[in-house]
Amino acid sequence: MISYARQNPDSDAAADPAAENEHIAPAPRISVQAFCETVETAAAVQTAGEDRRLAKAHLKIQMGGMVAAVEAYKNAPTPNVIVLETDGRGDILAGLDHLSGVCDAGTRVIVIGRVNDVTLYRELVKRGVSEYVIAPVTVIDVVRAICGLFSMPEAKPVGRVIAVVGTKGGVGASTVAHNVAWSIARELALDSVVADLDLAFGTAGLDYNQDPPQGIADAVFSPDRIDTAFIDRLLSKCTDHLSLLAAPATLDRVYDFGDEAFDSIFDTLRSSVPCIVLDVPHQWSGWTKRALVAADDILMVAEPDLANLRNTKNLFDLLKAQRPNDRAPLYCLNKVGVPKRPEIKAAEFAKAIEGDPAAIIPFEPQLFGLAANNGQMIEEIASKHKTSELFLQIAQRLTGRAEAKKPRNSLLPPLLGKLLSK
Numbered sequence: 200m201i202s203y204a205r206q207n208p209d210s211d212a213a214a215d216p217a218a219e220n221e222h223i224a225p226a227p228r229i230s231v232q233a234f235c236e237t238v239e240t241a242a243a244v245q246t247a248g249e250d251r252r253l254a255k256a257h258l259k260i261q262m263g264g265m266v267a268a269v270e271a272y273k274n275a276p277t278p279n280v281i282v283l284e285t286d287g288r289g290d291i292l293a294g295l296d297h298l299s300g301v302c303d304a305g306t307r308v309i310v311i312g313r314v315n316d317v318t319l320y321r322e323l324v325k326r327g328v329s330e331y332v333i334a335p336v337t338v339i340d341v342v343r344a345i346c347g348l349f350s351m352p353e354a355k356p357v358g359r360v361i362a363v364v365g366t367k368g369g370v371g372a373s374t375v376a377h378n379v380a381w382s383i384a385r386e387l388a389l390d391s392v393v394a395d396l397d398l399a400f401g402t403a404g405l406d407y408n409q410d411p412p413q414g415i416a417d418a419v420f421s422p423d424r425i426d427t428a429f430i431d432r433l434l435s436k437c438t439d440h441l442s443l444l445a446a447p448a449t450l451d452r453v454y455d456f457g458d459e460a461f462d463s464i465f466d467t468l469r470s471s472v473p474c475i476v477l478d479v480p481h482q483w484s485g486w487t488k489r490a491l492v493a494a495d496d497i498l499m500v501a502e503p504d505l506a507n508l509r510n511t512k513n514l515f516d517l518l519k520a521q522r523p524n525d526r527a528p529l530y531c532l533n534k535v536g537v538p539k540r541p542e543i544k545a546a547e548f549a550k551a552i553e554g555d556p557a558a559i560i561p562f563e564p565q566l567f568g569l570a571a572n573n574g575q576m577i578e579e580i581a582s583k584h585k586t587s588e589l590f591l592q593i594a595q596r597l598t599g600r601a602e603a604k605k606p607r608n609s610l611l612p613p614l615l616g617k618l619l620s621k
């Protein structure tokens with residue numbers, strides 16, 4: 200049950216969550232109660248509660264640390280998670296012993312403390328503490344600690360959701376999504392699913408040359424049946440590592456959905472597939488916004504014109520504001536260099552969006568036209584082509600697979616942590 204203690208990341212990464220391409224899986228519907236000693240920690244926990252990954256969790260915060268916790272649970276049941284801050288003055292071990300007498304089975308305890316001492320960790324571990332985090336804690340430390348309890352290595356693998364959206368219709372968002380997913384599956388060998396969310400007009404089936412009898416509509420219209428086995432049956436296999444949850448692309452019914460219509464589909468996919476690429480149609484509705492805000496990473500696809508620039512900036516600002524603890528959305532420019540078309544330069548985009556595009560994909564009507572009409576990926580037609588490289592580059596940026604991983608600022612090396620837990 201125990202993991203190893205962690206120190207808050209260095210101040211750079213803490214100030215700029217974008218610097219870390221760290222995957223923290225969202226926590227399930229749990230109750231969390233925090234007993235803080237300092238206002239700084241209380242503020243960090245409070246803000247963490249607003250993070251998208253804790254959206255389903257119910258969080259209650261109060262001051263008073265261990266004393267308040269012991270008092271609170273004298274007669275009340277304990278929640279799924281207790282976060283306890285200790286300022287090191289009181290006897291934390293005695294407090295924990297006391298608490299363990301009233302803790303319900305299954306309640307996990309995270310301790311936030313100031314003492315950096317291995318003997319203390321051992322004692323905490325002995326008492327079943329799940330995580331020890333050294334104060335001062337950042338918002339993301341708290342998010343990581345709570346979510347981490349539910350995505351331990353022995354728990355189910357938890358997938359990363361990448362949402363791809365066009366900043367205007369027809370910019371090539373689906374084409375980019377499908378090619379990038381192909382790269383993730385083929386070049387990075389990561390099991391992936393493309394979910395085509397454009398139910399009426401989606402092209403993923405055409406692009407991968409698949410015509411499955413079932414797909415995403417079967418799931419979204421039968422919410423009661425959704426589980427891993429059911430979703431598995433709806434997937435059609437494109438390559439070794441790539442499967443498709445296809446759109447029906449039929450018009451016999453209309454596709455108006457509630458905000459949460461896709462939640463259980465995404466949750467189910469997350470529980471069994473390492474990488475989920477959402478082909479999000481260019482529309483602004485409750486469920487598309489929700490899919491973007493809740494994704495682990497976002498890729499916006501834009502053509503280099505004024506309307507795209509404005510929309511990219513608006514989307515970027517909104518998503519950044521709603522995801523303050525996440526890496527900023529990525530964007531790429533597509534169809535760059537259409538003959539005779541005046542275009543807005545990448546540098547202008549970079550200025551407005553405060554970041555360079557993840558890739559600049561040239562306009563190549565012959566190559567893309569052939570791929571689309573053949574139901575093939577660019578890489579299948581022209582594997583050595585520069586554009587195939589670009590898709591791989593985006594895949595690497597999104598998954599963080601090629602980037603050399605920064606060693607985490609761990610207090611105990613993982614091996615020692617494991618030994619301790621035995």
Ligand SMILES: Nc1ncnc2c1ncn2[C@@H]1O[C@H](COP(=O)(O)OP(=O)(O)OP(=O)(O)O)[C@@H](O)[C@H]1O
Pocket residue numbers: 365367368369370371372373374375397402480481533534535560561562563564565567568571
């Ligand atoms: N770099 C490119 N060069 C030339 N053609 C391209 C390029 N990228 C995409 N296309 C073509 O542009 C067309 C539109 O692409 P796609 O359907 O992927 O766009 P979309 O943004 O998903 O559109 P929608 O808003 O309908 O979902 C397709 O015919 C595709 O082959």
Ligand SMILES: [Mg+2]
Pocket residue numbers: 372373374397402480481
């Ligand atoms: Mg599309």
